[in-house]
Amino acid sequence: MTLREVLAFPTELAAAYGRNDATRTAILDLQAVRLRRLVEAARTTRAYRDLGGWRDAPPLPKERLMAAFDDHVAPGVPGLQTAREFLAHGRPGDVVEGRFTVATTSGTTGEVGVFVVDDGAFARLRATVFARIFRGQLRPEGFALLAKRRYRLAFVVATGGHTMTSAMALRMPRLGRAFADVRTISIDDSLPRIIDALNDAPPQLLHSYSTVLEVLAHEALRGRLRVAPEIVTAGSEALTPGARAVIVRAFPGAALRETWGATEHVALASSCPLGHLHVNEDAAVVEAVDAADRPVPPGTWADHVLVTNLLNHAQPLLRYRLHDRVCIDPTPCPCGSPFVRALLEGRSDDVLFLHDGERFQAHPPIPWETALLGTPGLRQFMLLHEAQNQLRWTIVVDEGAEVAVVVAAVSTRVRRYLREHGLLPGVVWSVAVADALPRHGQSRKLRQIASGVPPPLSSVPAATLRRVGS
Ligand SMILES: [Zn+2]
Incomplete structure (x- = not known):
């Protein structure tokens, strides 16, 4: 001082x-x-x-x-x-x-x-x-x-x-x-x-x-x-x-x-x-x-x-x-x-690039968040794009909530999101349950939505591809 x-x-x-x-x-x-x-x-x-x-x-x-x-x-x-x-x-x-x-x-x-x-x-x-x-x-x-x-x-x-x-x-x-x-x-x-x-x-x-x-x-x-x-x-x-x-x-x-x-x-x-x-x-x-x-x-x-x-x-x-x-x-x-x-x-989150069979779609972080918004019993989640078209959700479940029910609810919403964007069956995914979400390195920031896959040379925004009503 x-x-x-x-x-x-x-x-x-x-x-x-x-x-x-x-x-x-x-x-x-x-x-x-x-x-x-x-x-x-x-x-x-x-x-x-x-x-x-x-x-x-x-x-x-x-x-x-x-x-x-x-x-x-x-x-x-x-x-x-x-x-x-x-x-x-x-x-x-x-x-x-x-x-x-x-x-x-x-x-x-x-x-x-x-x-x-x-x-x-x-x-x-x-x-x-x-x-x-x-x-x-x-x-x-x-x-x-x-x-x-x-x-x-x-x-x-x-x-x-x-x-x-x-x-x-x-x-x-x-x-x-x-x-x-x-x-x-x-x-x-x-x-x-x-x-x-x-x-x-x-x-x-x-x-x-x-x-x-x-x-x-x-x-x-x-x-x-x-x-x-x-x-x-x-x-x-x-x-x-x-x-x-x-x-x-x-x-x-x-x-x-x-x-x-x-x-x-x-x-x-x-x-x-x-x-x-x-x-x-x-x-x-x-x-x-x-x-x-x-x-x-x-x-x-x-x-x-x-x-x-x-x-x-x-x-x-x-x-x-x-x-x-x-x-x-x-x-x-x-x-x-x-x-x-x-x-x-975005900030500490990544944009995920998923391939729908014809081209790469760019998915910004916020829609992933809103897709799971309000899921009963879901406290926190993390999404990792671990390999091309391979997604892994890690979730933390509220105390007292039935784990299997929460996993099922998350899975339903994930499936709906992917289907709406024409990403099924091309994208494979899994949901794992954890006690707490891991933090990132020295800054201790949580990267909620992260990609371990390099971005492709060209892509189109996911929003323009959304299949309304499907
Ligand atoms: Zn203002």
């Missing part, structure tokens, strides 16, 4: 909170100012020495950043060797050289990325997240009231690795002492221990991964978890319709907020009271582009996004290629937010 962090956090929190209700023009003006400052900072690096405007920056894939890491950091910022040493021997949440946070991406695909952010920017990014989460929650006397109540926050997250989420959660207690009680609970603890920790000090704000919140919600409905948070925030994984429904039922007094963030930028978007994600355009520029990095029209799905981090001057990321699929919705949201809306697809 550095002095810069202590000073930057409340200042940015108040300013960013004010922008929740600003005009769109004011947001875009600030974005332009921050872009200019970012370009000035970027010009101090070897990679961007001759940069004109930010739009002149070529799209930056992770591989190129990592191949010339030291060229992409500002003078005085730790280089790759120092960063790697810290990642090998340092404690998550600690700072390097007195002020830098170093974190890695989970590396679920390809090479692991290394990212550096200084203390002031780290505080401002976090403040942006909180300003959006607390939107409409702070009364006029707001921040003083917050201090008086000693707001209690609980983060149930992975604390073992050097991800930005664990760095944020582990640094919170040190920030928090002054005006809040912040607890970090490791998801590596057993479920009873997590529940005990939450029951002992019921939080006003509960943050975790969507699938973990889903499990906690079931425990709350069963009466074992006795907390009544005012705000529940879900991050790092897509909030599925099934998870959303059970969380709302379990915590009826809570505002449910979803956040979209990545190690490269932890504050990309936050959801509004109506459940729509709004891009934090005061902290990021998000360009929706096709596979060749060309902009796609608003209202259409992007292949991926180019993210410009407006707040990190230590390792300027301009037009960084992030493999999340979004659809920017330019129509104003009824919630009144000045920030543009985005639909987010």
Whole structure:
């Protein structure tokens, strides 16, 4: 916890909170100012020495950043060797050289990325997240009231690795002492221990991964978890319709907020009271582009996004290629937010490519989810495309539910989905029952829908092939 962090956090929190209700023009003006400052900072690096405007920056894939890491950091910022040493021997949440946070991406695909952010920017990014989460929650006397109540926050997250989420959660207690009680609970603890920790000090704000919140919600409905948070925030994984429904039922007094963030930028978007994600355009520029990095029209799905981090001057990321699929919705949201809306697809999930005998169909994750939505007794599921046209479902059954009945119900729905898409009998599948779903590697993210099969060269969207009424 550095002095810069202590000073930057409340200042940015108040300013960013004010922008929740600003005009769109004011947001875009600030974005332009921050872009200019970012370009000035970027010009101090070897990679961007001759940069004109930010739009002149070529799209930056992770591989190129990592191949010339030291060229992409500002003078005085730790280089790759120092960063790697810290990642090998340092404690998550600690700072390097007195002020830098170093974190890695989970590396679920390809090479692991290394990212550096200084203390002031780290505080401002976090403040942006909180300003959006607390939107409409702070009364006029707001921040003083917050201090008086000693707001209690609980983060149930992975604390073992050097991800930005664990760095944020582990640094919170040190920030928090002054005006809040912040607890970090490791998801590596057993479920009873997590529940005990939450029951002992019921939080006003509960943050975790969507699938973990889903499990906690079931425990709350069963009466074992006795907390009544005012705000529940879900991050790092897509909030599925099934998870959303059970969380709302379990915590009826809570505002449910979803956040979209990545190690490269932890504050990309936050959801509004109506459940729509709004891009934090005061902290990021998000360009929706096709596979060749060309902009796609608003209202259409992007292949991926180019993210410009407006707040990190230590390792300027301009037009960084992030493999999340979004659809920017330019129509104003009824919630009144000045920030543009985005639909987010997939995230840690994969698109599955199945062959129907004539061609490959592309199946995005959400329809698989909705196909099983509301199956009685089904708590969670995972779908693996283990070999071409070979699908394996792993399911967790609710306590007290008849396993055979749940398996039969899941099987019926799976068969219906496959038949509707003309994938029977070409696709073979199985359903297995497990006590819990396995988590993925260091990030501990759950990949609910995953493919172990490389995508084909060409495919058609499954939606266009749906055989209505069959
Ligand atoms: Zn909205």
